[in-house]
Amino acid sequence: MDTMETILNRRSIRKYTNQKISGEQIETILKAAMYAPSAMNYQPWHFVVIDEREAIDQIFKINPHAEMLKEAQLAIIVCGDSKLEMNIDYLVQDCSAATQNALLAIHALGLGAVWVSSFPNKETVEGIRSYYSLPENIVPVSIISLGYPAEKVKAEERFNKSRIHKNKW
Numbered sequence: 001m002d003t004m005e006t007i008l009n010r011r012s013i014r015k016y017t018n019q020k021i022s023g024e025q026i027e028t029i030l031k032a033a034m035y036a037p038s039a040m041n042y043q044p045w046h047f048v049v050i051d052e053r054e055a056i057d058q059i060f061k062i063n064p065h066a067e068m069l070k071e072a073q074l075a076i077i078v079c080g081d082s083k084l085e086m087n088i089d090y091l092v093q094d095c096s097a098a099t100q101n102a103l104l105a106i107h108a109l110g111l112g113a114v115w116v117s118s119f120p121n122k123e124t125v126e127g128i129r130s131y132y133s134l135p136e137n138i139v140p141v142s143i144i145s146l147g148y149p150a151e152k153v154k155a156e157e158r159f160n161k162s163r164i165h166k167n168k169w
């Protein structure tokens, strides 16, 4: 798929079929995530891939905004390692760049996904850390809910010239 087509047509997908995602697809998605830019090129990310029903459902119990995960075939917790990047602001930006790369790869593969929030919600961060046994230096920044799409969400016009400023505000 053409890069601009992928970017302009990606939308959050919250309904999925029960078709399984292959190991090869997961590797492609995580490869895209790991090619994201990061401050000082520290690449401070880790990815927890969750494909067991009970473990996926647990995310919804921790974060009530993650109801779509009840249908999802897979969840990926994008985590930052504070031993690799000590500045939390950069850690979150790096993991966010990785998350967006993953979302674009997911769309390009014909799959659907939505970014589910984790950081900076303390309850979600601690709930995830506890249930999935993350070490203290690992911050769950975002969660990706994904599967084969069972809904179509149309691209919308977002180009807004009033947000562009030339040379000064």
Ligand SMILES: Cc1cc2nc3c(=O)[nH]c(=O)nc-3n(C[C@H](O)[C@H](O)[C@H](O)COP(=O)(O)O)c2cc1C
Residues within 6 Å of the ligand: 010, 011, 012, 013, 065, 066, 114, 115, 116, 117, 153
């Ligand atoms: C930091 C962040 C947190 C988000 N958290 C949630 C969430 O918890 N639940 C959810 O359904 N969508 C969540 N979203 C998805 C947004 O609602 C969605 O991206 C936005 O409405 C724009 O729609 P689009 O993704 O289709 O372009 C999140 C997106 C971002 C960037």
